[in-house]
Amino acid sequence: MIERKAMATAALRFPMQTPVPPTRQKGIAALASSLFLIVAAISPACAQTADQAWLRPSTMVQRPTISLEPRALGYGIMEQTAVRELTDGNARLLGGSSDSAPGGEKVEAILGTVDEVRRALPDVPIPRDLAPEGYWIYWNGAEDKPSLVIAGADHAGLIYGVFAFLRLIATDHDITQLDLHSAPAFHIRWVDQWDNPDGTIERGYAGRSIFFEGGDVRQDLAPVAEYARLLASVGINGCNLNNVNASPDLLKHDRLQQIARIADAMRPWGVHVALSVAIDSPKTVGGLTTFDPKDSAVKAWWAAKAKDIFDLVPDFAGFTVKADSEGQPGPASYGRSPAEAANTLAAALAPHGLVLYRSFVYNHHLDWTNPKADRARAAYDIFHPLDGQFAPNVIIQTKEGPIDFQVREPVSPLFAGLPHTSQAMEVQITQEYTGQQRHLVYLAPKWREVLDFNFQLNSWDTSTVQAILSGEAFKQPTGGMVGVANVGRDAWLGSPLALANLYAMGRLAWNPGLDPEAIAEEWTRQTISNDDRVVQIVDTMLMDSWPAYENYTGPFGLQTLTDITGSHYGPNVESSERNGWGQWHNADQQGVGMDRTHAYGTRFVDQYPPQVAHLYELPVSTPDELMLFFHHLTWNHPLGNGKSAIQSIYDSHYEGAAKAAEFVQDWTSLKDRIDPKLYADVLPRLEYQAGHAIVWRDAVVQYFHKLSGLPDEEGRAGSYPGRLEAESARLTGYKVIDITPWEDASMGKAVSCGATASEGAEQPASGQALYQGTASVVPNTTQKDGGALAPEGTVPCAADFTFTGKPGVYDIAVQYFDLSDGVAKFSFRLNGQPIAAWSADASLPSHIPNGDNSTRHTIPNIALKPGDFLRVEGIPDGHDRAALDYIELTPNEPSPAASAEPPTPRDTNP
Numbered sequence: 001m002i003e004r005k006a007m008a009t010a011a012l013r014f015p016m017q018t019p020v021p022p023t024r025q026k027g028i029a030a031l032a033s034s035l036f037l038i039v040a041a042i043s044p045a046c047a048q049t050a051d052q053a054w055l056r057p058s059t060m061v062q063r064p065t066i067s068l069e070p071r072a073l074g075y076g077i078m079e080q081t082a083v084r085e086l087t088d089g090n091a092r093l094l095g096g097s098s099d100s101a102p103g104g105e106k107v108e109a110i111l112g113t114v115d116e117v118r119r120a121l122p123d124v125p126i127p128r129d130l131a132p133e134g135y136w137i138y139w140n141g142a143e144d145k146p147s148l149v150i151a152g153a154d155h156a157g158l159i160y161g162v163f164a165f166l167r168l169i170a171t172d173h174d175i176t177q178l179d180l181h182s183a184p185a186f187h188i189r190w191v192d193q194w195d196n197p198d199g200t201i202e203r204g205y206a207g208r209s210i211f212f213e214g215g216d217v218r219q220d221l222a223p224v225a226e227y228a229r230l231l232a233s234v235g236i237n238g239c240n241l242n243n244v245n246a247s248p249d250l251l252k253h254d255r256l257q258q259i260a261r262i263a264d265a266m267r268p269w270g271v272h273v274a275l276s277v278a279i280d281s282p283k284t285v286g287g288l289t290t291f292d293p294k295d296s297a298v299k300a301w302w303a304a305k306a307k308d309i310f311d312l313v314p315d316f317a318g319f320t321v322k323a324d325s326e327g328q329p330g331p332a333s334y335g336r337s338p339a340e341a342a343n344t345l346a347a348a349l350a351p352h353g354l355v356l357y358r359s360f361v362y363n364h365h366l367d368w369t370n371p372k373a374d375r376a377r378a379a380y381d382i383f384h385p386l387d388g389q390f391a392p393n394v395i396i397q398t399k400e401g402p403i404d405f406q407v408r409e410p411v412s413p414l415f416a417g418l419p420h421t422s423q424a425m426e427v428q429i430t431q432e433y434t435g436q437q438r439h440l441v442y443l444a445p446k447w448r449e450v451l452d453f454n455f456q457l458n459s460w461d462t463s464t465v466q467a468i469l470s471g472e473a474f475k476q477p478t479g480g481m482v483g484v485a486n487v488g489r490d491a492w493l494g495s496p497l498a499l500a501n502l503y504a505m506g507r508l509a510w511n512p513g514l515d516p517e518a519i520a521e522e523w524t525r526q527t528i529s530n531d532d533r534v535v536q537i538v539d540t541m542l543m544d545s546w547p548a549y550e551n552y553t554g555p556f557g558l559q560t561l562t563d564i565t566g567s568h569y570g571p572n573v574e575s576s577e578r579n580g581w582g583q584w585h586n587a588d589q590q591g592v593g594m595d596r597t598h599a600y601g602t603r604f605v606d607q608y609p610p611q612v613a614h615l616y617e618l619p620v621s622t623p624d625e626l627m628l629f630f631h632h633l634t635w636n637h638p639l640g641n642g643k644s645a646i647q648s649i650y651d652s653h654y655e656g657a658a659k660a661a662e663f664v665q666d667w668t669s670l671k672d673r674i675d676p677k678l679y680a681d682v683l684p685r686l687e688y689q690a691g692h693a694i695v696w697r698d699a700v701v702q703y704f705h706k707l708s709g710l711p712d713e714e715g716r717a718g719s720y721p722g723r724l725e726a727e728s729a730r731l732t733g734y735k736v737i738d739i740t741p742w743e744d745a746s747m748g749k750a751v752s753c754g755a756t757a758s759e760g761a762e763q764p765a766s767g768q769a770l771y772q773g774t775a776s777v778v779p780n781t782t783q784k785d786g787g788a789l790a791p792e793g794t795v796p797c798a799a800d801f802t803f804t805g806k807p808g809v810y811d812i813a814v815q816y817f818d819l820s821d822g823v824a825k826f827s828f829r830l831n832g833q834p835i836a837a838w839s840a841d842a843s844l845p846s847h848i849p850n851g852d853n854s855t856r857h858t859i860p861n862i863a864l865k866p867g868d869f870l871r872v873e874g875i876p877d878g879h880d881r882a883a884l885d886y887i888e889l890t891p892n893e894p895s896p897a898a899s900a901e902p903p904t905p906r907d908t909n910p
């Protein structure tokens with residue numbers, strides 16, 4: 001073990017203590033105020049601002065308005081920020097103006113560090129034990145002349161205190177009785193951005209980078225300052241700016257000068273910047289012949305580079321490192337260990353900078369024929385033996401589970417396997433494997449479960465993941481939580497409800513004991529409405545969303561059954577099998593699941609402390625949600641729920657999809673209670689999700705139904721009442737194609753208008769061509785839902801069906817494949833009359849028709865009688881061949897209005 005002496009604990013507590021020189025402070029203060037002016041001057045309609053998230057005006061606050069007159073006791077940039085945020089927030093939330101104080105009085109708000117407050121107000125009962133970055137909010141309640149005191153343990157704490165106070169107002173709390181103090185549990189509370197210098201973002205689902213474009217830092221950094229405001233408002237203190245698959249270019253001196261502008265823009269809110277670095281930079285940027293971390297020239301290069309950075313960004317937070325992983329360069333090239341690489345960087349950054357070295361290191365060329373090979377083992381196998389060898393300013397950053405941000409995984413055993421190392425947990429705010437922001441999936445309940453996971457070490461109290469990350473469990477100087485955010489220029493996360501995840505990550509990193517439902521409530525009250533009914537419905541949707549997504553994409557520890565070698569979005573059950581990436585579920589005709597037991601399997605369970613290993617060793621003590629992660633079971637083996645494995649899989653997929661459909665009804669019930677723009681923005685997203693959940697449900701169910709050969713006790717698998725398959729229709733112009741993977745289309749087949757080879761083999765239509773007329777020439781008509789029918793003279797492809805069901809009113813769903821390389825057009829005719837038309841203009845992954853882009857258009861309330869002719873017409877465009885899977889007729893029954901009682905208001909969450 002190396003000697004842990006050089007680094008003072010204080011420096012590690014909050015690594016960025018280097019004072020900014022006064023001359024630079026002035027410039028930065030000027031920049032900060034000009035940023036405020038810029039931000040204020042640009043109207044929200046054309047700018048990306050924090051009020052598109054939760055820092056928005058509240059129209060529903062019940063409390064009487066008061067007028068706060070903020071006064072800072074000190075002069076630092078961050079104290080000025082605190083004053084401005086309080087002034088603006090007061091106006092934003094309370095319409096605060098000089099005449100609106102109760103009794104006509106103005107209330108002074110005194111802001112400062114605890115030392116400043118103690119000196120200025122010796123009589124206030126300031127807490128003695130305020131931890132770094134903590135705050136104290138105190139209503140100094142003399143009736144005749146009340147005042148508000150917000151004190152920070154330091155400048156950052158003051159900002160957090162101001163935002164906490166504003167949160168209390170926005171969530172409708174009484175602020176006139178406050179005596180509240182709070183400090184963060186974790187020192188490291190960072191977001192990572194996977195932005196590339198060219199402006200793209202790896203696994204970003206919200207447009208281009210707010211930081212970079214064309215290889216440079218963008219000129220307009222107003223959105224960056226707004227991002228810093230959002231981050232600080234939930235206590236986040238660091239932002240790693242660039243992709244962990246790091247472009248070496250950002251370490252060049254001229255780019256570092258540009259990075260300094262970003263640091264200047266974020267500094268007023270106490271957000272410190274960090275950079276991802278490629279371990280071969282000494283060679284690629286520095287021109288050395290080696291990047292061996294033990295080489296003295298390499299060490300000197302890193303030291304000089306760190307000095308260059310600190311000269312430009314004195315409060316630089318540090319480096320994030322992905323090495324020897326997924327093709328990234330690493331110390332293995334020289335036979336060196338991750339500890340040797342990390343320590344070289346750590347020495348260069350000491351005493352103020354940190355190295356967040358990722359344990360996401362694994363062999364992606366695993367031998368899938370070897371039943372003992374297991375990717376889940378990799379991080380522990382590589383890093384546990386190195387425990388104690390890392391320099392004090394190295395933090396090992398570990399993904400929450402041993403695989404890769406799947407919808408469900410066990411907690412990474414490595415957290416318990418590094419008792420002599422500071423650690424951070426990496427979670428994903430950007431929804432790579434959880435619906436890519438097109439699906440509502442609120443992840444706080446998942447993160448909280450991980451934070452609460454107890455490794456059952458010597459002391460129960462300090463054996464949780466959160467106790468490890470805070471440093472308490474193993475008496476480590478630092479640690480924390482990092483959220484891969486990947487915000488972009490499209491309203492931060494692209495989808496309004498997805499922002500609850502960014503909010504929640506910050507709140508949990510501050511206080512991992514917070515209840516995810518209470519966080520959801522806080523977020524909803526600030527973002528959508530303080531109306532109790534709205535809060536109750538939105539929170540229920542949020543809380544139900546992760547279990548629903550798990551149910552329709554990867555229940556019982558199967559992990560997301562997605563296209564693992566491609567988009568990471570739609571279903572593709574087999575894509576994870578028989579390749580070196582190692583996310584196998586091992587399904588065959590007999591059963592399903594990875595055997596990771598000691599007795600028969602890969603022995604991954606042995607990486608946990610004995611009590612936990614013992615739990616996972618046997619199916620009987622393994623929780624259902626992880627059953628197939630740890631055990632290979634025959635299809636008829638009962639789970640803890642009493643049902644067989646196969647029946648459990650069928651049921652969970654139907655339950656999940658039904659829940660997704662409920663979200664649409666829930667949201668519809670809010671129509672008259674929330675901002676119409678937000679309502680209209682979110683509704684089609686939820687409708688899309690409900691449709692895509694059916695794609696998922698059907699893909700997974702029909703795949704396992706075929707593989708196992710076992711019936712669904714409920715009779716649903718393989719039977720779709722009301723569904724009319726396109727391949728069985730009377731086709732004009734359309735050709736039958738196989739969809740790959742087969743499970744992504746109903747019964748494996750679809751029809752395509754002029755199929756191309758990449759779409760699959762053309763086949764003769766199986767349906768009898770009863771309707772033999774030549775294709776109709778459609779007039780150029782535009783329907784009320786906006787899509788255009790065929791331009792004059794165009795001959796569309798058509799699929800014709802004859803209705804033979806009961807007369808009644810139906811919703812008609814048309815399931816088709818919407819490829820992004822072209823905008824195909826569809827129309828629907830009933831007995832020759834056009835009743836709907838739409839364009840396939842969504843932006844969905846994949847260039848061939850499959851479960852990534854299978855989507856639906858629903859035509860509600862159509863009266864049908866036997867003998868009616870139904871026709872779908874499709875006009876291809878570019879590579880989008882207007883491919884069609886089926887139509888489905890569902891009797892339209894009015895949905896019961898949601899009727900739950902409003903919730904009881906909750907207590908304050910510091």
Ligand code: GCW
Pocket residue numbers: 194202203243244245322326360404405432
């Ligand atoms: O999940 C995988 C992602 C990669 C990512 C990698 C990582 C940045 O698909 O896009 O690369 O994880 O976390 O390093």
